[in-house]
Amino acid sequence: MKKRYKLGFGLLGFLAGGFAVLLVAISRNADCPTDVPSSTSPDAMTAVVQHCYGGPEVLTITREDRPTVGEKDVLIRVVAAGVNPLDWHFMRGTPYVMRLMSGMGKPSDQTVGVDFAGTVEAVGAGVTRFKPGDRVFGGANGAFGEYVVRPEDRAIAVIPDNISFEQAAGVGIAGVTALQALKDKGQLQSGEKVLINGASGGVGTFAVQIAKAMGAEVTGVCSGRNRELVLGLGADYVIDYKVENFTEQDKQYDLIVDNVGNHSISRVRDVLQPTGRLVIVGGKKGDWIAPLLPTIKTMFIAPFVDQEIQTLLAVLTQEAMDELASMMAAGQVTPVIDQRFELADVRNAIAYSESGRARGKIILEIDPEAL
Ligand SMILES: NC(=O)c1ccc[n+]([C@@H]2O[C@H](COP(=O)([O-])OP(=O)(O)OC[C@H]3O[C@@H](n4cnc5c(N)ncnc54)[C@H](OP(=O)(O)O)[C@@H]3O)[C@@H](O)[C@H]2O)c1
Numbered sequence: 001m002k003k004r005y006k007l008g009f010g011l012l013g014f015l016a017g018g019f020a021v022l023l024v025a026i027s028r029n030a031d032c033p034t035d036v037p038s039s040t041s042p043d044a045m046t047a048v049v050q051h052c053y054g055g056p057e058v059l060t061i062t063r064e065d066r067p068t069v070g071e072k073d074v075l076i077r078v079v080a081a082g083v084n085p086l087d088w089h090f091m092r093g094t095p096y097v098m099r100l101m102s103g104m105g106k107p108s109d110q111t112v113g114v115d116f117a118g119t120v121e122a123v124g125a126g127v128t129r130f131k132p133g134d135r136v137f138g139g140a141n142g143a144f145g146e147y148v149v150r151p152e153d154r155a156i157a158v159i160p161d162n163i164s165f166e167q168a169a170g171v172g173i174a175g176v177t178a179l180q181a182l183k184d185k186g187q188l189q190s191g192e193k194v195l196i197n198g199a200s201g202g203v204g205t206f207a208v209q210i211a212k213a214m215g216a217e218v219t220g221v222c223s224g225r226n227r228e229l230v231l232g233l234g235a236d237y238v239i240d241y242k243v244e245n246f247t248e249q250d251k252q253y254d255l256i257v258d259n260v261g262n263h264s265i266s267r268v269r270d271v272l273q274p275t276g277r278l279v280i281v282g283g284k285k286g287d288w289i290a291p292l293l294p295t296i297k298t299m300f301i302a303p304f305v306d307q308e309i310q311t312l313l314a315v316l317t318q319e320a321m322d323e324l325a326s327m328m329a330a331g332q333v334t335p336v337i338d339q340r341f342e343l344a345d346v347r348n349a350i351a352y353s354e355s356g357r358a359r360g361k362i363i364l365e366i367d368p369e370a371l
Contacts, residue, residue, distance in 0.1 A: 047145025170361030190215030336360025
């Protein structure tokens with residue numbers, strides 16, 4: 001064999017070997033510690049933590065140090081927390097590629113949960129927007145615990161008087177995702193026709209209400225058991241996905257928000273106006289490539305078609321939180337609560353979210369006496 005072929009094969013083998021090592025490293029789960037350390041501080045708080053990746057059994061309730069308050073920070077006593085698919089993605093560390101950020105082998109941040117609602121307990125000296133006693137909601141790492149701390153301008157808003165702690169706890173990720181899908185990415189205009197695939201879940205129940213508030217004609221795709229729920233949220237039409245495939249109808253939409261990803265992009269494009277917009281929010285479950293496929297396919301398809309095809313990665317912004325608070329205060333959006341779980345039952349709350357059957361939001365009661 002010629003020298004340059006030998007070199008080429010050698011290099012290929014080296015790359016393949018390196019790739020195999022990376023795949024093994026990224027999918028490896030470190031052992032779970034048998035003894036989870038707990039804080040002995042008199043100020044300690046109860047919180048859910050995870051010291052390894054895996055199923056709901058990796059979630060442990062323990063005593064942790066209470067977060068400290070910086071100059072611009074707000075310390076919030078959490079009353080209720082919202083559960084999202086994001087929580088079990090972090091719990092399992094899947095799709096594995098996310099471990100490049102969340103930690104290889106085990107999570108680099110042991111706290112669990114993001115969406116919270118509660119009462120301001122203390123503020124830093126430089127805080128101007130909040131004071132102790134304010135009812136607030138938002139997003140912060142460690143929401144499945146008695147206290148969270150957050151800079152005052154990072155996705156915290158006052159809970160309107162007509163909204164309960166439990167309702168507010170369900171807003172964060174799902175509400176912001178729905179708003180950014182419809183408004184920022186979807187550019188929805190009054191009078192347009194929008195279809196929301198997955199209208200009965202956390203994101204969908206917000207999306208139906210926000211789209212109606214924006215003056216759109218709304219079609220929600222859900223199963224028959226959720227038909228009345230979705231119509232009650234203001235949808236003009238409902239398609240039962242167990243009876244009818246929405247990609248096979250004659251109607252065309254200006255905007256489609258896809259929270260499910262159960263049809264190929266080309267099939268969904270069939271029911272999109274020639275210059276319509278598709279915003280892909282959710283996709284298939286999987287440890288490796290399946291959840292990433294919509295993003296990869298979008299990169300290849302979007303540049304070559306007139307329709308606008310985009311994937312969304314929602315960001316918890318202050319602007320979005322304030323807008324959702326205004327919509328709730330005006331009675332345009334009311335969070336839908338499906339099931340409530342006590343903190344001690346956190347594993348079942350996450351397992352229920354993972355089942356994919358939630359109707360609206362799943363709520364974890366952190367401080368039931370304050371509800
Ligand atoms: N891109 C982002 O930034 C972002 C942000 C938030 C969430 N997400 C993703 O978006 C997706 C939705 O999130 P979510 O919080 O709404 O989830 P969810 O609350 O768990 O959604 C559950 C709902 O989906 C419905 N559903 C299941 N299969 C369906 C189908 N084939 N057609 C229509 N509806 C179906 C279920 O109704 P039935 O029980 O009746 O089937 C259930 O009501 C998830 O994949 C999540 O990971 C992405």
